[in-house]
Amino acid sequence: MTRFAGLVIAVLGCVGSSRPLLICHNANCAEGNTVEADDTLGALRASLALRTPGGEVVFDGMELDSVWDRGLGRCTFAHAPGPGAPDFAQAVALVAAHVAASAPDHAAHTSAHPALYLKIELKTDVGGGAPHTPDEVAAHVACVTAAARAVITAGVASHNVVVPIFDSDDPALPAAIDPGAFLDSSGRECLFETGWGTALPAGFTAQIRTLDWYDDPEAIDWGQGTRGQDATSGGSPRGLLIWARNPSLADLDAMLVHDPAYVGVNNIEEARGLLDAP
Amino acid sequence: MCPWVLAAVACLAVVAPAHADPSWRAGLDVHGTDAAYGGRRPLGVAAGLRCGATEGGVVVDPLVFALGWEMLDVTAGRWFADDRIELLAGWRQLSGRFGTGRRYDEAVLLGADWVVPLSRRFRLGFGLEFQTSIWRHGGDISSDTIAVFPVTTDLPERMSLLLHARFELTGIL
Numbered sequence: 001m002t003r004f005a006g007l008v009i010a011v012l013g014c015v016g017s018s019r020p021l022l023i024c025h026n027a028n029c030a031e032g033n034t035v036e037a038d039d040t041l042g043a044l045r046a047s048l049a050l051r052t053p054g055g056e057v058v059f060d061g062m063e064l065d066s067v068w069d070r071g072l073g074r075c076t077f078a079h080a081p082g083p084g085a086p087d088f089a090q091a092v093a094l095v096a097a098h099v100a101a102s103a104p105d106h107a108a109h110t111s112a113h114p115a116l117y118l119k120i121e122l123k124t125d126v127g128g129g130a131p132h133t134p135d136e137v138a139a140h141v142a143c144v145t146a147a148a149r150a151v152i153t154a155g156v157a158s159h160n161v162v163v164p165i166f167d168s169d170d171p172a173l174p175a176a177i178d179p180g181a182f183l184d185s186s187g188r189e190c191l192f193e194t195g196w197g198t199a200l201p202a203g204f205t206a207q208i209r210t211l212d213w214y215d216d217p218e219a220i221d222w223g224q225g226t227r228g229q230d231a232t233s234g235g236s237p238r239g240l241l242i243w244a245r246n247p248s249l250a251d252l253d254a255m256l257v258h259d260p261a262y263v264g265v266n267n268i269e270e271a272r273g274l275l276d277a278p
Numbered sequence: 279m280c281p282w283v284l285a286a287v288a289c290l291a292v293v294a295p296a297h298a299d300p301s302w303r304a305g306l307d308v309h310g311t312d313a314a315y316g317g318r319r320p321l322g323v324a325a326g327l328r329c330g331a332t333e334g335g336v337v338v339d340p341l342v343f344a345l346g347w348e349m350l351d352v353t354a355g356r357w358f359a360d361d362r363i364e365l366l367a368g369w370r371q372l373s374g375r376f377g378t379g380r381r382y383d384e385a386v387l388l389g390a391d392w393v394v395p396l397s398r399r400f401r402l403g404f405g406l407e408f409q410t411s412i413w414r415h416g417g418d419i420s421s422d423t424i425a426v427f428p429v430t431t432d433l434p435e436r437m438s439l440l441l442h443a444r445f446e447l448t449g450i451l
Contacts, residue, residue, distance in 0.1 A: 052377075245435055249372065250315050251435075253374065277374070277378075
């Protein structure tokens with residue numbers, strides 16, 4: 001029945017109330033991206049340089065993965081702990097430089113929500129699959145908090161709003177972040193994100209819930225819980241984030257039927273072209 | 279009866295004599311089993327010409343004017359098992375509105391159809407399609423070509439397994 005309803009929606013062309021915001025998945029959305037280039041400085045530079053044929057920034061948001069590497073005793077820009085990963089601050093410096101060099105309200109794609117969404121994922125593994133100790137949680141949180149503040153500061157100088165999104169498979173990690181530290185004069189604050197169906201710690205609210213498109217979207221009961229674009233949080237959309245590495249055009253269009261607030265993909269130019277089609 | 283004998287009988291059925299007369303078929307094609315592709319061509323028009331055991335077919339997309347998406351198939355196949363099963367290969371082009379132009383997704387199709395004759399002129403068919411996206415192009419952005427080596431997690435995302443059903447009219451040429 002759900003499939004039939006989806007078909008009817010597609011036939012009628014009702015593909016959502018507004019456009020989702022596009023997040024560059026794992027800072028790797030330039031032409032010819034491969035999974036091996038995820039969370040690398042080279043891919044991040046190339047992604048930040050992406051422009052539409054009209055000269056606009058392609059993405060609404062950039063995702064940076066952060067790791068607290070127990071073996072190295074530092075915060076790295078990587079998908080998993082490992083030697084050779086750059087400091088997280090190096091990746092953040094590239095994003096801050098992009099924001100600082102952007103014209104006012106043009107650090108991200110022009111949209112109904114003119115802001116750059118800086119999505120920082122806090123990876124749960126500190127090495128060997130081990131979870132964070134309380135001290136490591138504090139260190140990881142301090143690292144990503146400083147990172148978000150650095151980009152926000154760059155945005156203040158260039159008149160670009162930067163909204164941090166803190167995401168993790170373990171909601172206890174973003175739950176350790178103080179949202180009040182990011183509250184600005186317009187009432188906009190940071191957003192928290194975790195997986196669809198993940199149980200939340202008491203007192204913690206995740207405005208964004210994540211769904212992997214290839215985790216059998218047909219099995220999701222779209223009528224339950226967080227669905228699509230629920231509302232806004234201080235001017236920022238809240239609701240569903242659907243991600244996939246390089247979905248086909250058909251998959252991209254099918255994602256839109258579910259009215260996500262955010263879409264995170266690597267083939268972001270294709271997603272942008274699809275969204276911008278008349 | 280020994281299982282090996284049953285297997286041999288089944289093999290003999292597979293190499294049954296080919297249909298002699300050239301024929302045609304035309305009807306409706308329904309995809310409805312996949313979130314992504316079922317909604318792109320919910321109702322197609324299928325047609326084919328057959329000579330001996332070999333058949334060429336197309337499925338066109340009359341809803342392109344309503345949905346903006348177009349999914350076209352061109353296939354060649356061979357009938358087996360007393361004209362009940364067709365194994366086929368072909369090409370699928372899917373395209374949609376993109377920016378100020380159009381983006382195309384070219385894919386290879388491999389599949390099998392199983393038909394149930396309803397009468398001398400009508401038949402019902404069920405098909406399985408394995409689709410692999412090879413090349414995406416158009417829309418004033420870079421082309422995107424499948425990378426087979428090295429195998430990465432991106433490769434399975436280019437593949438889809440789809441089902442279809444067809445209701446067709448058939449006739450002798």
